[in-house]
Amino acid sequence: DIQMTQSPSSLSASVGDRVTITCRASQSISSYLNWYQQKPGKAPKLLIYAASSLQSGVPSRFSGSGSGTDFTLTISSLQPEDFATYYCQQSYSTITFGPGTKVDIK
Amino acid sequence: EVQLVESGGGLVQPGGSLRLSCAASGFTFSSYWMHWVRQAPGKGLVWVSRINSDGSSTSYADSVKGRFTISRDNAKNTLYLQMNSLRAEDTAVYYCAREVVATIFQPVDYWGQGTLVTVSS
Numbered sequence: 001d002i003q004m005t006q007s008p009s010s011l012s013a014s015v016g017d018r019v020t021i022t023c024r025a026s027q028s029i030s031s032y033l034n035w036y037q038q039k040p041g042k043a044p045k046l047l048i049y050a051a052s053s054l055q056s057g058v059p060s061r062f063s064g065s066g067s068g069t070d071f072t073l074t075i076s077s078l079q080p081e082d083f084a085t086y087y088c089q090q091s092y093s094t095i096t097f098g099p100g101t102k103v104d105i106k
Numbered sequence: 107e108v109q110l111v112e113s114g115g116g117l118v119q120p121g122g123s124l125r126l127s128c129a130a131s132g133f134t135f136s137s138y139w140m141h142w143v144r145q146a147p148g149k150g151l152v153w154v155s156r157i158n159s160d161g162s163s164t165s166y167a168d169s170v171k172g173r174f175t176i177s178r179d180n181a182k183n184t185l186y187l188q189m190n191s192l193r194a195e196d197t198a199v200y201y202c203a204r205e206v207v208a209t210i211f212q213p214v215d216y217w218g219q220g221t222l223v224t225v226s227s
Binding site for chain 2: 091
């Protein structure tokens, strides 16, 4: 199976900050990379698919980039509702998720 | 409005069986690939299984292969997960989820609220 890692595992940030989360695959996955946001007690929400395509209805402050093995999720200006855990997911082969990055309030 | 409602979770002893159901509404269920994803308490997301729109093709995570079976009844707009030989490590909230149509990247755009499966003696 393809292993996914994320860094950092957690971060503290303030409203208005630019936040970048990195996801790395153990082998090349082309652009088969999706990003999800999950808040406590809630189901995940799709943010980005195919590495850089913004899901309908998701604010434009979210963006994704990368291909091959290295990917990033960027929140250009962190809003109060963005404090959550973020997961990357590869779908190049048997689907696997990254371990998650928790974004909390500084 | 798209809705996915899971049911069938509960407490089961190690080695036991359970069948989860996911009732879908608000969209043409028979047109969509579907997934099961689980999350152990306080842990991350783990993909479990996927089924194509007519039920003829399935795939599984290695951790459940041979023990779990995904299926669907398009006439009843319902997705299933038959879980056999359950282990303590299968304890989790199980989500059913809908895959975005017409993309090869398999993103999941709608999720149910989840049903908790607890495997314990």
